[in-house]
Amino acid sequence: MSTKRMLLLVVAATLFGLISPVIAEAQSYPDRPIKIVVPYPPGGPADVSARLVAAPLSSNLGQTVVVENQSGAGGRTGAKAVALASPDGYTLQLGGTNPNAMVKSLYRNLGFDPIRDFAAVALIAVDSNVLVINPGVPAKTLQELAHYAKANPGKLTSGATIGISPHICLEMIRVRTGTNIVFVPYKGAAPAIADLLGGQIQIGMSSKAVLLPLIKERRLRAIAVTSETRWAELPDVPTMAESGITGMPPYVWFGLLAPARTPEPIIAKLNAAVNEGLKLPEMQASIAKLGMETRSLTARKFAYKLAEEEDSWSNAIRESGIKVD
Numbered sequence: 001m002s003t004k005r006m007l008l009l010v011v012a013a014t015l016f017g018l019i020s021p022v023i024a025e026a027q028s029y030p031d032r033p034i035k036i037v038v039p040y041p042p043g044g045p046a047d048v049s050a051r052l053v054a055a056p057l058s059s060n061l062g063q064t065v066v067v068e069n070q071s072g073a074g075g076r077t078g079a080k081a082v083a084l085a086s087p088d089g090y091t092l093q094l095g096g097t098n099p100n101a102m103v104k105s106l107y108r109n110l111g112f113d114p115i116r117d118f119a120a121v122a123l124i125a126v127d128s129n130v131l132v133i134n135p136g137v138p139a140k141t142l143q144e145l146a147h148y149a150k151a152n153p154g155k156l157t158s159g160a161t162i163g164i165s166p167h168i169c170l171e172m173i174r175v176r177t178g179t180n181i182v183f184v185p186y187k188g189a190a191p192a193i194a195d196l197l198g199g200q201i202q203i204g205m206s207s208k209a210v211l212l213p214l215i216k217e218r219r220l221r222a223i224a225v226t227s228e229t230r231w232a233e234l235p236d237v238p239t240m241a242e243s244g245i246t247g248m249p250p251y252v253w254f255g256l257l258a259p260a261r262t263p264e265p266i267i268a269k270l271n272a273a274v275n276e277g278l279k280l281p282e283m284q285a286s287i288a289k290l291g292m293e294t295r296s297l298t299a300r301k302f303a304y305k306l307a308e309e310e311d312s313w314s315n316a317i318r319e320s321g322i323k324v325d
Helices: 005-028 045-061 072-085 097-106 142-151 165-177 189-198 209-216 264-277 282-290 299-320
Strands: 032-036 065-069 092-097 119-127 129-133 157-161 180-186 203-207 219-227 252-259
Touching: 032 045, 032 072, 032 097, 045 092, 045 119, 045 252, 045 264, 065 203, 065 219, 072 092, 072 097, 072 252, 092 097, 092 119, 092 180, 092 219, 097 165, 097 299, 119 299, 129 142, 129 165, 129 209, 142 165, 142 219, 157 189, 165 180, 165 299, 180 189, 180 264, 180 299, 189 203, 189 209, 209 219, 252 264, 252 299, 264 282
Parallel strands: 032 065, 032 092, 157 180, 157 203
Antiparallel strands: 092 252, 119 252, 129 203, 129 219
16 A cells, blocks of 8 residues: 555544544434523513524424523623533524624623634524604604704714614714714613603614504604615615615624534534524514514524624724724
């Protein structure tokens, strides 16, 4: 036998020795309960999304799937816990725009990389926001709002939870329109909306599930939606792009992530189980009640999507000039 052929056989045997345990592990996976870490308190859209996905995931994999809330530091506590977990497919994160795509541009000394320390598993759903104003403001379009704000510098105030998508979008609008709109930081969406309804602030932004009922009741006036197309529920309300604000990230996303270096066969198994669950009419209906849309992607395409989202939100944060940390 030639020396070259012998070397090739040695290399092949070595690679097989390295790969075969991974294959065996993937074939037996899962043989114990899987945990989905939600980096927020119970009851929010991330938490509900995780619990909706857990049921079909458990059924399709034949194993218990539990949801555990590890809130704190705006989602960073739970995300870091998963980033540092064993890459074996038994600890997952309900990831999203706020705890993954944004935080690196907003905070220093995270102790983990919110994109590169994770393996993309499966996209679950996307959500979008709507810009609203108190009806006392004499404007029906973004152009009219900008004109009024310029005629009354410092008079209008906007408000949102600091460091999340509405905050960034509101500041991006202020920069793009060249207006002196004062931003008021809030610790949660509920107090911001209460002040918006009461007229303490005049401009706000949040998701469909939160604001659509108030818009329908005419307690708030919709100006523009961030999505790529108009909402079916608000066909007369234009998109941000139609209103002249291009380049604003259109969606926030929710999906499952695993620690980096989780074996690809395990990722593939999880991805297939999630996507199968998303086909269920009852799953789609439940996600729709949250004001969101189910979206299915392969793990590879979801990984590309994560990288694009990080770039998109990083550019928006840089343009808006937001400094949180």
